[in-house]
Amino acid sequence: MTAVATVLTGRALARRRMRRRLLARPLSVIGLIGTLVAIAVALFAPLISPYDPAATDFGSVLAAPFHGAHLLGTDQLGRDVLSRMFFGARTSLIAGVLATVLGTVVAVPIGLVAGYFRGWVDTVISRLVDVVLAFPFLIIAVGMAAILGPSLSNVVIALGVGQIPVVIRVVRGEVLAQRELEYVQAETVNGTPSGVILFRHILPNISNAIIVQASVAVPTAIVGAAVLSFLGIGVQPPTADWGNMLGDAQGYLAQAPWLGVFPGVAIFLTTLSFNLLGDGIRDALDPRSR
Amino acid sequence: MSAPVLEISGLCKRFRVPRGAGGGVVHAAEDVDLRIEPGEIVGLVGESGGGKSTVAKCVVRLLEPDDGTVRLNGVDITHMSQRRLRDVRHQMHMVFQNPYSSLNPRMTVGAIVSEPMRRKEHGSRTATRAAAVELIERVGLSAEMFDRYPHELSGGQRQRVGLARSLGLRPSLLIADEPISALDVSVQASILNQLQRLRAEFGFSCLFVSHDLASVEFLCDRIAVMYLGRIVEVGTRAEIFATPKHPYTRALLAAALVADPVAQRERVRVPLEGEIPSPVRPPVGCVFHTRCPIAELPLCTTAPPETTMPTGGTVRCHFALDDRVN
Amino acid sequence: MNGRPVLGVTDLRVRFDTDDGPLLAVDGMSFDVHPGEVLALVGESGCGKSMTALSVLGLQPPNARVTGSIRLGGREILGLESRALRSIRGREIAMVFQEPMSSLNPVFKVGRQIAEVLRKHEKMSAAAARRRAVELLELVRVPTPERVVDEYPHQLSGGMQQRVMIAMAVACDPKLIIADEPTTSLDVTIQAQVLEIFRRLRDRLDTAIILITHDLGVVADIADSVVVMYAGHKMEQAPVMELFERPRHPYTKGLLGTVPRAGLSGTRRELVEIPGSVPLLRSAPTQCVFADRCAYRQDDCRAESPVIREIGVAAQVACLHPVEVVVRS
Numbered sequence: 051m052t053a054v055a056t057v058l059t060g061r062a063l064a065r066r067r068m069r070r071r072l073l074a075r076p077l078s079v080i081g082l083i084g085t086l087v088a089i090a091v092a093l094f095a096p097l098i099s100p101y102d103p104a105a106t107d108f109g110s111v112l113a114a115p116f117h118g119a120h121l122l123g124t125d126q127l128g129r130d131v132l133s134r135m136f137f138g139a140r141t142s143l144i145a146g147v148l149a150t151v152l153g154t155v156v157a158v159p160i161g162l163v164a165g166y167f168r169g170w171v172d173t174v175i176s177r178l179v180d181v182v183l184a185f186p187f188l189i190i191a192v193g194m195a196a197i198l199g200p201s202l203s204n205v206v207i208a209l210g211v212g213q214i215p216v217v218i219r220v221v222r223g224e225v226l227a228q229r230e231l232e233y234v235q236a237e238t239v240n241g242t243p244s245g246v247i248l249f250r251h252i253l254p255n256i257s258n259a260i261i262v263q264a265s266v267a268v269p270t271a272i273v274g275a276a277v278l279s280f281l282g283i284g285v286q287p288p289t290a291d292w293g294n295m296l297g298d299a300q301g302y303l304a305q306a307p308w309l310g311v312f313p314g315v316a317i318f319l320t321t322l323s324f325n326l327l328g329d330g331i332r333d334a335l336d337p338r339s340r
Numbered sequence: 341m342s343a344p345v346l347e348i349s350g351l352c353k354r355f356r357v358p359r360g361a362g363g364g365v366v367h368a369a370e371d372v373d374l375r376i377e378p379g380e381i382v383g384l385v386g387e388s389g390g391g392k393s394t395v396a397k398c399v400v401r402l403l404e405p406d407d408g409t410v411r412l413n414g415v416d417i418t419h420m421s422q423r424r425l426r427d428v429r430h431q432m433h434m435v436f437q438n439p440y441s442s443l444n445p446r447m448t449v450g451a452i453v454s455e456p457m458r459r460k461e462h463g464s465r466t467a468t469r470a471a472a473v474e475l476i477e478r479v480g481l482s483a484e485m486f487d488r489y490p491h492e493l494s495g496g497q498r499q500r501v502g503l504a505r506s507l508g509l510r511p512s513l514l515i516a517d518e519p520i521s522a523l524d525v526s527v528q529a530s531i532l533n534q535l536q537r538l539r540a541e542f543g544f545s546c547l548f549v550s551h552d553l554a555s556v557e558f559l560c561d562r563i564a565v566m567y568l569g570r571i572v573e574v575g576t577r578a579e580i581f582a583t584p585k586h587p588y589t590r591a592l593l594a595a596a597l598v599a600d601p602v603a604q605r606e607r608v609r610v611p612l613e614g615e616i617p618s619p620v621r622p623p624v625g626c627v628f629h630t631r632c633p634i635a636e637l638p639l640c641t642t643a644p645p646e647t648t649m650p651t652g653g654t655v656r657c658h659f660a661l662d663d664r665v666n
Numbered sequence: 667m668n669g670r671p672v673l674g675v676t677d678l679r680v681r682f683d684t685d686d687g688p689l690l691a692v693d694g695m696s697f698d699v700h701p702g703e704v705l706a707l708v709g710e711s712g713c714g715k716s717m718t719a720l721s722v723l724g725l726q727p728p729n730a731r732v733t734g735s736i737r738l739g740g741r742e743i744l745g746l747e748s749r750a751l752r753s754i755r756g757r758e759i760a761m762v763f764q765e766p767m768s769s770l771n772p773v774f775k776v777g778r779q780i781a782e783v784l785r786k787h788e789k790m791s792a793a794a795a796r797r798r799a800v801e802l803l804e805l806v807r808v809p810t811p812e813r814v815v816d817e818y819p820h821q822l823s824g825g826m827q828q829r830v831m832i833a834m835a836v837a838c839d840p841k842l843i844i845a846d847e848p849t850t851s852l853d854v855t856i857q858a859q860v861l862e863i864f865r866r867l868r869d870r871l872d873t874a875i876i877l878i879t880h881d882l883g884v885v886a887d888i889a890d891s892v893v894v895m896y897a898g899h900k901m902e903q904a905p906v907m908e909l910f911e912r913p914r915h916p917y918t919k920g921l922l923g924t925v926p927r928a929g930l931s932g933t934r935r936e937l938v939e940i941p942g943s944v945p946l947l948r949s950a951p952t953q954c955v956f957a958d959r960c961a962y963r964q965d966d967c968r969a970e971s972p973v974i975r976e977i978g979v980a981a982q983v984a985c986l987h988p989v990e991v992v993v994r995s
Contacts, residue, residue: 236442239433533937601885616853
């Protein structure tokens with residue numbers, strides 16, 4: 051009847067379908083490209099930067115962009131803006147990704163336990179989460195950075211901790227749904243211990259939700275890192291960082307407005323790319339969306 | 341006479357309804373007595389809210405009974421801890437209703453079927469795999485299904501996988517909770533046939549929970565009828581279907597449709613009036629009396645005794661031995 | 667069951683373009699329904715019966731392409747623009763779905779939902795609509811209708827909700843009601859009550875009813891004629907008695923054999939099994955769609971897809987080698 055083509059089954063089929071759906075939407079493709087560009091820039095920053103981002107040159111301070119040796123101009127200390135932009139991508143992405151990884155790794159087991167065992171454990175965890183979520187994310191991050199001191203690693207910790215309550219909520223919700231499904235009940239009837247059920251059976255089935263959550267959390271963390279540096283309690287100069295570049299630019303808005311424009315646009319484009327990619331991943335993973 | 345595989349006495353399970361949803365207590369199962377002998381298939385029938393699933397889950401200890409006892413092969417498992425239960429769980433297993441959520445989507449068929457054996461017997465990988473393949477074939481699937489994932493299988497095939505999973509450790513009792521309701525009619529037939537064959541081959545007893553009287557009649561040796569959490573009648577297949585004693589059993593049989601237009605349209609259609617009462621406020625005394633065509637007040641507001649009929653079945657009705665039931 | 671058909675469907679085809687290629691959900695369905703007739707559309711899941719019903723009302727999913735002819739009382743309604751379709755829905759053709767809880771709006775009282783149908787199509791005043799709503803609830807045998815009219819869906823049981831759905835469907839006295847598995851999710855005793863309501867509607871109001879079901883017991887109880895569907899095709903159509911007594915298509919015969927039959931004859935025979943599962947049609951079939959699973963298959967069954975043809979009185983079958991045995995007397 052029909053021609054026999056090579057039939058993919060199981061995992062391979064699901065992956066190919068996901069890839070196809072991801073690439074089907076132009077916005078997702080844009081997001082994917084933007085994200086890959088940002089990652090590439092961050093990875094190869096030392097290779098592609100024309101200048102040392104920390105090298106000062108008091109001879110050409112506040113040079114205008116597109117006019118001379120410095121493609122994007124120089125800042126108040128004569129440092130090349132383009133090179134600082136490339137290296138800034140590094141700090142932003144490291145902060146964003148590591149913070150998300152930290153938050154996820156800590157929060158997932160807590161969410162699993164809360165959602166599966168319920169009872170007083172769940173009540174305690176949920177109320178704690180509620181309390182923490184009552185505070186604006188930035189207040190917490192600022193508070194932690196103030197206590198820990200300004201540095202990239204402390205930024206990662208502060209942002210990571212800020213993400214924990216949200217991830218706990220997401221994971222807990224997914225677990226609540228899964229535990230009612232009959233395959234989980236079947237495991238109980240099999241005599242499988244709860245720990246094994248949680249980590250070997252339920253966790254793989256909620257991994258999609260966790261991935262989607264993480265892909266949305268990374269851009270939030272990138273912006274959070276930029277804000278902390280902008281306020282002066284994040285990454286410290288002379289390390290190049292979009293946030294502190296923006297902060298420095300405040301004093302020179304009249305003379306050299308480009309100093310604020312470039313890092314701002316960079317933050318905007320990077321976060322936009324991650325967000326579009328995240329949306330695309332979410333739609334591609336959702337079996338119900340067309 | 342050998343001991344019954346399953347003996348339930350006075351089983352009670354109650355659920356508290358949250359205040360926001362109206363409050364009160366649902367008597368999902370109340371004073372349930374049931375026995376299953378070795379090799380028997382006992383059907384548990386009734387409509388929604390009747391308590392059949394609750395009883396099934398209490399037997400498998402997915403729920404813990406509030407009152408009464410459950411004895412599996414003579415051992416009292418009513419309040420056993422989950423850890424101690426693991427030593428006896430191999431004697432019973434369950435087949436679930438929903439073929440789409442009863443298999444872990446991330447595990448292959450082979451892994452699903454092997455798991456109980458891996459858990460319990462710790463045999464070599466090859467031995468377990470061979471045993472799993474044999475099981476897969478015995479439930480009517482081809483051996484190559486071993487490496488497939490559930491989403492590649494049809495509903496009927498998934499139910500067969502569920503059957504294979506439950507038989508790995510050769511349980512003496514299989515609890516089937518509406519195993520065919522979610523399947524197409526032609527597939528239902530094949531699963532019923534398969535169940536019958538497997539029972540003959542493996543010799544397990546089975547508690548077959550269903551709302552479909554036709555399949556219960558096809559498969560079961562004895563039948564228990566439940567209404568609002570209580571068992572109202574127990575009898576053999578012949579007793580229940582030819583000479584039902586309880587008015588609810590009769591109403592159920594009268595309402596069940598026969599797939600034969602001549603026979604179906606000749607029947608006197610007197611549909612049972614009214615709705616199933618709220619399980620939070622069951623009627624006082626005999627729970628069926630509000631819809632019962634032969635109820636008499638005030639007699640039926642007292643709890644009816646359990647009458648053992650001369651033929652061996654039991655009926656919970658004030659008029660069990662009365663001729664007016666005919 | 668007489669006179670001009672209320673609904674005439676000719677060569678209905680519904681086609682989807684999915685991620686995995688085209689899908690022919692319905693491939694050449696034709697049937698008529700007459701006033702006071704209950705036409706049962708029988709088949710297993712995936713056979714296209716629900717899609718047929720949705721297409722009649724123009725409710726098919728947006729990525730579906732529908733061709734053919736659907737005539738309501740002689741007037742072509744396939745391809746009508748939405749405004750015209752909206753005035754037909756509810757007024758001339760009404761639909762009752764399987765899950766009443768998800769078809770009723772949970773935030774509006776039941777009476778108001780019924781009244782809404784009346785006010786929209788018949789332009790009644792609020793008071794008149796409410797009175798009529800109470801009458802309709804009485805028609806479907808809802809006890810204490812004056813009280814129920816002010817209740818919310820979640821306060822009612824499944825059987826009650828389904829009756830409300832039927833009341834809404836009947837509100838404007840439609841010529842045709844399409845009921846998609848209306849009793850599948852109901853308990854047995856409640857199902858009997860709801861089927862009784864459909865019978866009364868058919869007898870009192872002469873409404874035509876298309877009843878979609880997979881339950882042969884429901885068909886035996888209430889249907890006048892039966893269409894058996896498989897993989898988007900009509901396999902057989904016959905008056906109900908004739909279908910059960912003398913099924914002509916091997917699929918029909920198989921379906922009838924899969925039902926456990928009441929018979930206390932001690933001998934436990936096995937039920938008929940139809941191996942395999944309903945296929946998804948991706949392109950116009952080059953062989954009989956049932957051939958792969960057919961116990962009576964012969965060589966020419968794989969060479970062409972049989973066309974539906976008349977056989978006997980008022981019966982049709984799409985099979986090159988129809989079964990000739992009388993199943994029961």
